[in-house]
Amino acid sequence: MKKSKAALLWDLFITFFKIGAFTIGGGLVMLPLIEREVSEKKKYISKEEIVDAFAVSQSLPGVIAINSGIYIGYRIAGIAGAVVTAFGVILPSFITILAIAILFDTVSGNVYADKALTGVKAGVAGVIAVTVSRLGRTVIRDVFAFILAVLAFALTIWLGVGIVAVITGGGLAGLLYYHIMRMKRHDSD
Amino acid sequence: MILIRLFLVFAKIGLIGFGGGYSILTIIQRELTQRGWIGLQEFSDIAAISQITPGPIAVNAATYVGYRIGGFWGSVAATVGVSIPSFILVILAARFILKFKASMVVESCLKGIRPVTVAFIASAAIFFALGSFIDLQAPLYVDWGPFAIFLGAVLAAAFTKINVILIVLMAMGAGLLLC
Numbered sequence: 001m002k003k004s005k006a007a008l009l010w011d012l013f014i015t016f017f018k019i020g021a022f023t024i025g026g027g028l029v030m031l032p033l034i035e036r037e038v039s040e041k042k043k044y045i046s047k048e049e050i051v052d053a054f055a056v057s058q059s060l061p062g063v064i065a066i067n068s069g070i071y072i073g074y075r076i077a078g079i080a081g082a083v084v085t086a087f088g089v090i091l092p093s094f095i096t097i098l099a100i101a102i103l104f105d106t107v108s109g110n111v112y113a114d115k116a117l118t119g120v121k122a123g124v125a126g127v128i129a130v131t132v133s134r135l136g137r138t139v140i141r142d143v144f145a146f147i148l149a150v151l152a153f154a155l156t157i158w159l160g161v162g163i164v165a166v167i168t169g170g171g172l173a174g175l176l177y178y179h180i181m182r183m184k185r186h187d188s189d
Numbered sequence: 190m191i192l193i194r195l196f197l198v199f200a201k202i203g204l205i206g207f208g209g210g211y212s213i214l215t216i217i218q219r220e221l222t223q224r225g226w227i228g229l230q231e232f233s234d235i236a237a238i239s240q241i242t243p244g245p246i247a248v249n250a251a252t253y254v255g256y257r258i259g260g261f262w263g264s265v266a267a268t269v270g271v272s273i274p275s276f277i278l279v280i281l282a283a284r285f286i287l288k289f290k291a292s293m294v295v296e297s298c299l300k301g302i303r304p305v306t307v308a309f310i311a312s313a314a315i316f317f318a319l320g321s322f323i324d325l326q327a328p329l330y331v332d333w334g335p336f337a338i339f340l341g342a343v344l345a346a347a348f349t350k351i352n353v354i355l356i357v358l359m360a361m362g363a364g365l366l367l368c
Contacts, residue, residue: 021243022354028313032346032353048303055306056282061207062275065245070279075287082280086272093244094268097252098261100238112365118321119364122335123357125317126342132311133347136304145304152305156312164207166305174301175294182293 008077009084011042016069016088023065023089024117029124030065032131034072044076047138058163065089144177191259192266198224199251199270206247213247214239217254226258247271334367
């Protein structure tokens with residue numbers, strides 16, 4: 001079943017419009033949505049590539065949601081795909097904020113907004129936890145990867161080490177370990 | 190002209206803004222208050238609005254500030270400005286990864302990067318929990334309302350086919366009732 005390019009782009013736009021509309025409280029909220037919609041349901045890209053997209057989005061400057069939208073759009077449908085996903089992710093907040101800026105002078109400190117936000121945060125924490133375990137099962141395949149993950153978790157939680165440092169460290173460790181393993185295997189052949 | 194200046198300032202913010210929404214908010218605050226475009230009080234309003242409305246925090250802030258300073262086209266200039274650097278950098282990075290994916294060196298790096306990225310995302314889940322039911326000052330005290338919402342979301346996401354968007358909406362409704 002091959003979709004026409006226009007249909008694919010429209011589908012990408014709608015998918016990322018939905019993702020943009022429900023990214024409340026920061027870019028990482030979109031991860032579970034992307035994993036379900038783009039990988040699990042539509043099989044546009046693999047789980048490994050979603051993790052790659054997030055590694056890239058986090059280590060580059062810019063808005064994480066836009067970065068990952070652009071990466072995934074580009075991967076699926078080239079430059080046109082990147083334009084369409086970026087638009088899709090931006091448009092819902094653009095419309096909402098414009099409406100708020102035009103209609104109200106100030107909205108902060110609303111009790112109901114605080115309650116709703118607390119609920120959203122708790123729910124999002126739960127959904128992200130499930131997504132992490134799913135991605136983890138795909139990505140962590142050996143003891144070395146497991147050790148790396150535990151180490152990275154500890155460093156970010158307790159020492160507040162930044163994501164760029166963690167990703168650089170992971171990349172170097174992976175390079176050393178997997179490359180040496182491969183050469184060893186090569187030697188013993 | 191104000192539109193071009195808005196565009197340039199937000200392009201700069203997009204280029205130096207590492208670490209996602211919350212850290213970008215800090216940069217926006219510095220850039221705008223220094224220029225006298227917006228006062229501190231108004232900025233804290235903007236920060237609050239950006240966090241509780243749907244959409245990426247930095248895009249929300251850019252749209253709002255742009256509108257306050259330059260009307261509709263001001264919000265277009267600021268939003269496009271903050272996204273342009275991402276466009277160039279992410280596509281370059283994606284091209285690089287796709288081109289060299291077959292290379293053993295890049296593949297080895299990626300095999301190390303993937304597990305640490307997942308670990309980082311796990312710590313983000315904890316960050317969200319911190320904002321709702323875990324209090325580091327009193328770790329033994331659990332706020333039961335949000336905790337129940339957390340458990341409900343875990344069960345729904347793990348064992349049912351309920352749409353993620355629906356789960357987040359239900360969490361929002363439950364928050365109004367329980368929190």
